[in-house]
Amino acid sequence: MHASESNPRTRSTGQFRLDGASAEPPATGSVTGNPLALDNVAYLHDGTLEGLFSAVFEAYVRHEQPTDIAPERRFRPRLGQSELRIATNTDHAKRVRRGIIAKGGNATFRAVVRAAVSDDPSCGIVVFRFIRQLMSPSVTKRDAARLRSRLADPIVADLHRLEHLTLSEEENMRQFVRFVHWDNGIWFARCNPAQSVVPLVMGYFVDRFNDQPFIIYDENHRLAGVWDTTRTRFVRDVDVVEQDAAPDDALYQEAWKRFYDATSIDARYHPELRDHFIPVRLWRNLTEFKPRRTEFDYDGALHRASDGLPQSDRGKSADAALHDSENRPDLRYSEKRAYDALCSAEDRTDDALRYSEKRADDARLYSECSTPVPSHTGMKLSSAAGPSCQK
């Protein structure tokens, strides 16, 4: 057991280990062993999952029960609360991970990760309490594997709630991410998930679209997942300069919108149901809710599309294009770092004002798209219902 050298505030006091082979059980209940332990303390970390796990580790080392664990950028102290900044220590984080997996198994660890990347302000302390519960000697290893099913326990129920926030947002991304084909061969998708789930769904998209280089950009968390057909990278705090779309892209976007309009049945019109399934906050990045073109140069677009490369050659040309784009970087990386899927407990950077602006934007888009208009049958239809409903 050694103290973190990078953080002079921490002191080595305990002898127990988090990696499952605990020589001595961790303290429960009141603070023991550390006469200098703080009573009402908040641990602040850098917002990554490693940071959060380092803070959990530190709480064990210091025999403290923090009242809050939060990313530094987002933290507002409570009355009389002292703060402690925890430096991220990858070794400590790995030991916490090893401990969770050894006691609760991989499924429990995945649940903890999901809860930890949610944007809920309480997620740090919820995860900490759950880990304490899991590692407590009163929970046997056999019970630990199914600790997550004890939903009558408020500690477990909180974790379950946060896990579900992330799970449903992952599913939303799998459903509603829309790619645009850039002229340089890259497929680009802009999305605005409520939790930072891009690292969690990246594997799914890489699996499915393994022959096309793509970027999924999370504009809420300013995080980009990049797949260049050989490996995945994550880039944080990045702005994207959008490129020109490929010549046939407008054609297929328009085709999709028309398919969307044509496939609806007027006699079953029920927009409330649709809005229930597609959260309105996600509409602004969905192709089918973008305005329709009144005039579209079909012949020209078709001509250009047919001049394009045949399907089989497309992967190759995209590779070449990606190579070009690496020489002439189009993404302004403020930092270039590879992250693995676990290290992206990213916090929101947008402040309340930007958030309310976004909400107003969403509301405007919604009212534009779903303003009822009369149709020839006398039914009330929305303008987004499209021409098939209004002819």
Add this chain to the structure above:
Amino acid sequence: MDLMQKLEILADAAKYDVACTSSGVQRSAQRGQLGSARAAGCCHSFTPDGRCISLLKVLMTNVCIYDCAYCANRRSNERERCTFTPRELADLTMEFYRRNYIEGLFLSSGVLRTPDYTTELMIRTLEILRFQYRFNGYIHAKTVPGTAPELIDRLASLADRLSVNLELPSQESLALLAPQKSRQDILSPMKRIAECSQASKEERALARRRTTVYAGHTNTACLKRRGYAPAGQSTQLIVGATPESDLHILNLTAALYRNVSLKRVFFSAYLPVNRDKRLPDTDAVQLDREHRLYQADWLLRFYRFDVTELIDDAHPFLETDIDPKANWALNHLDLFPVEVNTAPYETLLRVPGIGVRGAKLIVGARRTAMLRADDLRKLGIAYKRARYFLTCNGVWGGAGCTFSRESLHAKLASPIDGGAHGRRADRPIPGQLSLFGNDDEASASQTVGYTTGRSPRLGANGEAPASQAELGGKPAGQLRASPPLPSLPRSA
């Protein structure tokens, strides 16, 4: 005609096909191939009518040699006709898939020249997708009645799910409305697909186990080939065009699940698209009936109900004001209330307000804790409905209500939420006075008024106003404040 117009026409023509599921097969992606499939499926968008778009649902062609009374594409209708070339459709599928618009292709077709010719066009499209473009996503193909078995086999080896449309619930109705299709044409491919799919599944399971050695060779070659319709088959039938009862339809459904191991039976409320003497002369769409049928279908597939428990000869139609599960519970009040902390899983599944997920969560949570009402609320079950049928540690949750059929019926009855727009928004409520003096209705035995779809509704057997007050705080039906004024009721 350009591709865009074709797409509009053929998507519009295919929209009356109900099935748009991409579920039933789990297939991970392979390097160099595009696409994967998830057992649970994935909905990529939702149309303004609330139905999901999971697959690119189009017809190969809307040319048809048949003349079925209910079909928008029948031969005698004057419509713009067009046909995709296999290459066009394959390109479109790939481009949509790459943009994550769709989960795959749903390919149906009108009958061009002969059923075999049409199926060959479809096969050609799937071959381009599977072999040339190495497309690994989901494909649902519809078989045309009358296709040769060899072609169906070929289609099944390319697609994930096949479906044969049953169209109508009985032979007589089929003879009346679709005289060119025979019951044999529909049932024999269904049986063949069921048998071959089962055989292929067994063969693959054996090969995967690698313990069985056939004389001379181990048969692992079948694992390299695609399976025979790995996601099974489904069917669809039209409800409301012909006079069959719910009893008939549900019995048929249960038999199909039992005998030809269908994955799904889809119900499609009849929409009047043609004028025809053989069809019912009404503008009404039986959306509520379709909804109740789907609820019953779910009970059959996931809740271990038998069809005889849901419906019987004495009541051949499902109740409209109460869902089938609540109705079953009201008919078996002697089995309730059950103790939530001890009742077996099968019993919990039968409680209105508790679903499959809720029952599993309860079973997990009660291992270490005695569940109380507050805990059940947090588990996410519909405690508002379930409480009348549960005791938590011996305490009955329905305090304030008598445990009798009538009062529980009033608590559980709820109209189907059809939204604030469209046809389901305005509906008649039995027993309510109309503001707009409606002479036709006044002469009928009960007066009919209009309310918004969300308002509570009286029970079917016309309770006294006393029970109306029981329904809760909301006034029973406020008239719409704004025009348009309601016309004659559509479903009476």
